[in-house]
Amino acid sequence: MTPKLSAQVGPYFGQFGGRFVPEPLIAALDELDATYQAARKDESFTNELAQLHLEYTGRPSIITEAKRFAAQFGDIRVFLKREDLNHTGSHKINNVMGQALLAKRMGKKRIIAETGAGQHGVASATAAAYFGLDCVVYMGEVDTERQALNVARMKLLGAEVVAVTTGSRTLKDAINEALRDWVANVDSTHYLLGTVAGPHPFPTMVRDFHSVIGKESKEQMLALTGRLPDAIAACVGGGSNAIGIFHAFLDDEAVQLWGFEAAGDGIDTPHHAATLNRGVPGVLHGAMSYMLQDADGQTSESHSISAGLDYPGVGPEHSWLKDLGRANYFGITDAQAMDAMKLMSQTEGIIPAIETAHALAGMEHLSKVLPKGAHVLVNLSGRGDKDMETAGRYFGLI
Amino acid sequence: MSKVETILRQNRDSGRGTLVGYFPAGYPTLDDSVAAFVAMAKNGCDILEVGVPYSDPVMDGLVIQQATEKALANGFRLSETFEVIRKVREQVDTPMLVMSYWNPVLRYGVDNFAQALEDSGAQGMITPDLIPDEGASWIDAATKRDLDHVFLVAPSSSDARVKANSAASQGFVYSVSTMGITGERANLDQLARQVVGKVKDLGTAPTCVGVGISSAEQVREVNSYADGAIVGTAFVKAYESGGLEGLTEKTRELARGLG
Numbered sequence: 001m002t003p004k005l006s007a008q009v010g011p012y013f014g015q016f017g018g019r020f021v022p023e024p025l026i027a028a029l030d031e032l033d034a035t036y037q038a039a040r041k042d043e044s045f046t047n048e049l050a051q052l053h054l055e056y057t058g059r060p061s062i063i064t065e066a067k068r069f070a071a072q073f074g075d076i077r078v079f080l081k082r083e084d085l086n087h088t089g090s091h092k093i094n095n096v097m098g099q100a101l102l103a104k105r106m107g108k109k110r111i112i113a114e115t116g117a118g119q120h121g122v123a124s125a126t127a128a129a130y131f132g133l134d135c136v137v138y139m140g141e142v143d144t145e146r147q148a149l150n151v152a153r154m155k156l157l158g159a160e161v162v163a164v165t166t167g168s169r170t171l172k173d174a175i176n177e178a179l180r181d182w183v184a185n186v187d188s189t190h191y192l193l194g195t196v197a198g199p200h201p202f203p204t205m206v207r208d209f210h211s212v213i214g215k216e217s218k219e220q221m222l223a224l225t226g227r228l229p230d231a232i233a234a235c236v237g238g239g240s241n242a243i244g245i246f247h248a249f250l251d252d253e254a255v256q257l258w259g260f261e262a263a264g265d266g267i268d269t270p271h272h273a274a275t276l277n278r279g280v281p282g283v284l285h286g287a288m289s290y291m292l293q294d295a296d297g298q299t300s301e302s303h304s305i306s307a308g309l310d311y312p313g314v315g316p317e318h319s320w321l322k323d324l325g326r327a328n329y330f331g332i333t334d335a336q337a338m339d340a341m342k343l344m345s346q347t348e349g350i351i352p353a354i355e356t357a358h359a360l361a362g363m364e365h366l367s368k369v370l371p372k373g374a375h376v377l378v379n380l381s382g383r384g385d386k387d388m389e390t391a392g393r394y395f396g397l398i
Numbered sequence: 399m400s401k402v403e404t405i406l407r408q409n410r411d412s413g414r415g416t417l418v419g420y421f422p423a424g425y426p427t428l429d430d431s432v433a434a435f436v437a438m439a440k441n442g443c444d445i446l447e448v449g450v451p452y453s454d455p456v457m458d459g460l461v462i463q464q465a466t467e468k469a470l471a472n473g474f475r476l477s478e479t480f481e482v483i484r485k486v487r488e489q490v491d492t493p494m495l496v497m498s499y500w501n502p503v504l505r506y507g508v509d510n511f512a513q514a515l516e517d518s519g520a521q522g523m524i525t526p527d528l529i530p531d532e533g534a535s536w537i538d539a540a541t542k543r544d545l546d547h548v549f550l551v552a553p554s555s556s557d558a559r560v561k562a563n564s565a566a567s568q569g570f571v572y573s574v575s576t577m578g579i580t581g582e583r584a585n586l587d588q589l590a591r592q593v594v595g596k597v598k599d600l601g602t603a604p605t606c607v608g609v610g611i612s613s614a615e616q617v618r619e620v621n622s623y624a625d626g627a628i629v630g631t632a633f634v635k636a637y638e639s640g641g642l643e644g645l646t647e648k649t650r651e652l653a654r655g656l657g
Contacts, residue, residue, distance in 0.1 A: 021456075021527055022457045022550060022552075023549070024552035026552075026555065166463055176454050180579045186554060186577060283500050284454065296475055296502055297501040298502070
């Protein structure tokens with residue numbers, strides 16, 4: 001019998017994954033892995049997390065059918081998994097509450113996090129406030145400028161925000177800086193990595209914490225439509241919201257899985273973040289995965305109007321799913337994403353994050369490749385309030 | 399026995415101790431870095447560590463980050479690492495180990511990279527973000543050519559990992575002095591002695607201590623319990639502020655910490 005795809009756990013996903021980090025970090029990764037393995041089998045942990053999600057996160061998140069939006073794409077039905085309605089406004093809180101509980105179990109009083117769009121930084125600062133932990137968030141200087149409102153939110157929540165001024169001054173460099181902090185402070189500090197990238201156990205653990213999205217969706221879609229959706233769509237930067245909604249459906253072969261990555265100015269220009277479409281396998285931030293790099297193995301700078309997708313790497317499980325042919329990955333340009341953001345806002349009264357808008361823009365392609373009447377479940381991973389300055393300038397509203 | 403290991407053992411037995419000097423290849427330009435390595439070799443460094451500039455150096459502090467960024471901005475290409483080694487080799491016999499993050503090696507092709515190391519006259523490589531658990535391809539390629547393969551041990555490493563990483567290393571074992579990235583430290587941790595002690599107890603490979611060493615006194619202290627002291631940031635800083643002369647002066651100063 002073929003092993004189930006959903007049963008795959010790290011350190012490796014095929015040739016991808018692993019732990020390509022300096023030796024000083026290995027003890028911390030071992031400790032985290034052991035703590036997580038014990039916790040996931042411990043009912044007191046899983047019950048506590050479930051209770052937190054019920055009373056604090058606001059789970060389960062609802063599903064909304066986007067009828068007026070779908071009508072723009074012909075004969076398909078579009079269902080939105082409303083992760084934007086979670087506390088802090090995105091899916092990121094699912095992982096953060098899980099890891100903060102683990103930090104407590106390990107007796108660590110300080111958490112550090114990286115953030116691109118600021119969603120993970122805000123979620124981390126929120127969890128730190130809730131659990132009474134110190135919190136430092138590393139954020140590329142470029143991103144602190146385009147996400148100034150989220151910087152203010154993190155500070156109000158009591159976190160220290162460090163603007164990273166090295167390298168390309170974006171998410172990739174924020175992760176480097178967080179890793180450097182972790183090497184130096186590993187005894188007191190948990191690195192609360194915000195996506196399904198990085199060294200084992202992060203890709204598996206972060207996926208597991210987000211897999212609640214897919215589990216809920218499956219039941220909700222069965223109750224709502226009496227069957228599984230024909231396709232699932234999500235945006236992919238590091239890939240956490242996508243793997244979160246994909247995971248429960250990995251072994252349902254009839255359900256197509258679609259990840260939409262940032263094609264920036266266009267997938268054939270030098271300015272994009274389409275790692276799975278244009279990258280080659282390599283090692284970045286501790287894992288083997290597809291990544292954008294030059295002929296010398298130097299990481300290439302990515303580009304996207306969306307800070308959260310502006311990352312030249314991707315989680316190893318996505319690389320594995322791509323090579324297996326189980327998931328499809330498709331590029332969406334800045335302009336297509338912004339059009340979709342506006343369309344969703346004006347047809348449904350839901351302002352999506354620009355990251356999420358990439359998945360919504362994917363409906364045009366899906367409406368062409370899926371059968372008539374197809375049901376598409378989209379992970380509406382975050383709300384767009386944080387993007388109002390970018391959107392305001394883009395659309396000439398401010 | 400590898401050339402590097404032979405030197406470390408001779409210097410320990412003679413009571414001199416060993417100074418290992420790091421500098422980034424291509425910083426600020428290819429020829430400048432060649433001159434820097436030659437100056438370091440002629441003024442007291444027993445072993446040279448040729449750093450490969452990389453876009454995401456997670457183990458390095460700001461001084462080395464900025465230097466390697468500058469080398470890249472000045473157009474450094476990976477293959478120039480071997481050109482630097484060849485040019486230094488024409489002038490001095492000092493053993494050279496490349497220090498490279500893993501992705502450039504992977505992209506070049508692990509076996510091709512090992513061959514280029516051998517062809518250029520380098521003795522082997524230190525891999526800061528490659529643990530032996532993930533390093534089978536490199537260990538094979540290096541072993542085939544009798545190249546040194548130096549892995550790290552850290553104060554946080556379990557006894558089992560110290561043992562495994564030491565066993566997997568050839569040339570020496572790189573003992574990370576402190577929990578942190580490269581850069582100068584006023585006080586070297588007691589941790590350095592502990593981690594070195596663990597490696598020494600195994601009685602297999604020699605071990606050098608790196609991270610945080612910047613004074614002759616520290617070079618002397620480290621050599622009193624380990625087989626060598628590795629210095630990087632202090633050399634890069636000396637070069638930044640005083641050019642080749644400043645680097646030469648710093649090398650002489652640190653070499654005064656040797657017996």
